[in-house]
Amino acid sequence: MKRIYPMNGNKFIEKFIENIGKLDEINIKSVLESLENERKFFKIVFDYLDEGIILIVDNKVVFLNQKAKNLLITPSLTKNSYSLEEFKKNVGNIFLCNIICKSLEKNDCKTELIDRARENRYYQFEKFCVMEKVYIIKIKDITESKNMEFQLKNMESISALNTLAAGIAHEIKNPLTAIDLHIQIIKKAIKKKIVEASPEIIHFIEIIDEEQKRLTKIVNDFLTAARKRELNLSFEDINSYLQEIIKLIQPEIENNSIELVLEFNSIPKIFIDKDYLKQAFLNIFKNAIESMLQTEEAREKGKILKIKTFYDNAMDAVGVSIQDNGTGIEEEKIQKIFEPYYTTKENGTGLGLTIVYKIVKEHGGDIKVESEKNKGSTFTIYLPLSKGRKLITGE
Ligand SMILES: Nc1ncnc2c1ncn2[C@@H]1O[C@H](COP(=O)(O)OP(=O)(O)OP(=O)(O)O)[C@@H](O)[C@H]1O
Ligand SMILES: [Mg+2]
Structure with a gap:
């Protein structure tokens, strides 16, 4: 028998209804089987998605893909359709459930949400009206990418701070070199008795010399640790x-x-x-x-x-x-x-x-x-x- 109803045609259902009188039992059964296969196929596709998809028609929840069930925590949802009241009673994630219900009273929206009670979980939430009283809601858990974003921002600011600190350290090096040079000149002059200095002054100069050496070491160590260097092999x-x-x-x-x-x-x-x-x-x-x-x-x-x-x-x-x-x-x-x-x-x-x-x-x-x-x-x-x-x- 010729198959007259291509399943992937746009007007498949219309044509099916139009020609239903011409079809025998076997033909109708085959069409229904194809329809069931198609339903299973779309369920697999929707369940595979990383986003939770919820379909609400006339204030009734008529479809949730697997991801939506996981996000909302709905182990006991088995019926095909739920009133909003019933739905609320069966959902473990009160935060998301309230957002969904409230969103139905408002215009279409796309926003990011944070659930502080659930270890700061971040969601991307979108509600849009596809026809009168028919809404599709998309929810995506974006906690990992958000945390990564925060981490990257943190790393960027740490590396910016490092660059800044390395810049300052480099600037400090020049005056330190000058201080070192002049302390050595003073020490030599004292040693050669070109200038006279009391033991107290000599002691103070020693302290200054030690401290400037310490400072130079800190600056040099920091620069070596912070900067990348091309090897001269x-x-x-x-x-x-x-x-x-x-x-x-x-x-x-x-x-x-x-x-x-x-x-x-x-x-x-x-x-x-x-x-x-x-x-x-x-x-x-x-x-x-x-x-x-x-x-x-x-x-x-x-x-x-x-x-x-x-x-x-x-x-x-x-x-x-x-x-x-x-x-x-x-x-x-x-x-x-x-x-x-x-x-x-x-x-x-x-x-x-x-x-x-x-x-x-x-x-x-x-x-x-x-x-x-x-x-x-x-x-x-x-x-x-x-x-x-x-x-x-x-x-
Ligand atoms: N050979 C060693 N024997 C025992 N402890 C050591 C030895 N080498 C390193 N350490 C320990 O490791 C620590 C860190 O060493 P590191 O060389 O990084 O810093 P530091 O010697 O304390 O200061 P500086 O930056 O001036 O070298 C030391 O403070 C010391 O506790
Ligand atoms: Mg050391």
């Missing part, structure tokens, strides 16, 4: 590179009777930014020395700073470990030490390890810490062998 032998850096801390090591143990193994050359990475190593050396000095009285066996270089086969990286037998770090504090401004020292800025982490990561490397309270700490820096490769770690 060169191909270096880390063993001889470290020897050069160790020379800078040699006086401190000797003055504080620290035993320096070097274990330099044969390692391949790698690409590094010499000046930049130097800051990372100096910060770790400085921390190690400071921690050993804090335990001076308690320690009998002497302060030992051990620096070892090695090749790590599994990581295909050069490793440098710096081991001290200082205060050690409590287990629960280890995850905090890389955070900006975390310090346990009276005069610490707490940016030292933040900078170390940044520099090592910008070299594509990684850093590991092992520490035991009252025993000491080992910081190990891994630097990748191939230029531009990032070490993948279990962070």
Whole structure:
């Protein structure tokens, strides 16, 4: 039998009614089955939508898709049509239910709502009249995207603040350099007896000098931690590179009777930014020395700073470990030490390890810490062998 009623035609129902007298039982059954399939199909489509859709005809709720049922919390709605009164009794989300009912008394609207009683959930709400007394209501839970928006705004303002602070810090650097220069001139003049100064004045100048050095360190550390830097790479032998850096801390090591143990193994050359990475190593050396000095009285066996270089086969990286037998770090504090401004020292800025982490990561490397309270700490820096490769770690 020829199928005379295409289901997707616009005037399908009209044609069906017009020709109903010409149809036999089988034909009518097939049309009704098609209609039922079509109804199921649209239900699937509507239930798939991320928006809650509610259809209200003549003050009766006649359709809710699955999302609307979830949003409104309506487990017991089973009938095809509900008066508004019945509907209210079966809805768990009173906030949305009231908004829907009130909106029917007003003009079409599209707005954002916030339900403070339900952990600040945000909804996009839209009501429009499609024909007389027939309304479609769309509700979308936009809490996640709203929170993301807030987070982004927050991040933008933090990054704007950072840029501002970096700008100010940079401006502070120039006068600080001038202050330093002039203090050094005054100190030299006093030393050469070009000018005379009482012991009191010399003491005050020392204080000013110390404080300006502290300020310079704070400003420089902040700038290093806050700014992104293009690496100026060169191909270096880390063993001889470290020897050069160790020379800078040699006086401190000797003055504080620290035993320096070097274990330099044969390692391949790698690409590094010499000046930049130097800051990372100096910060770790400085921390190690400071921690050993804090335990001076308690320690009998002497302060030992051990620096070892090695090749790590599994990581295909050069490793440098710096081991001290200082205060050690409590287990629960280890995850905090890389955070900006975390310090346990009276005069610490707490940016030292933040900078170390940044520099090592910008070299594509990684850093590991092992520490035991009252025993000491080992910081190990891994630097990748191939230029531009990032070490993948279990962070
Ligand atoms: N080798 C170490 N032994 C024991 N504790 C350490 C060691 N290295 C770091 N720490 C702990 O981690 C904290 C943070 O170190 P970080 O270098 O970031 O800042 P800081 O040394 O306190 O100040 P600064 O910014 O002047 O370096 C230290 O205050 C200290 O508590
Ligand atoms: Mg430090």
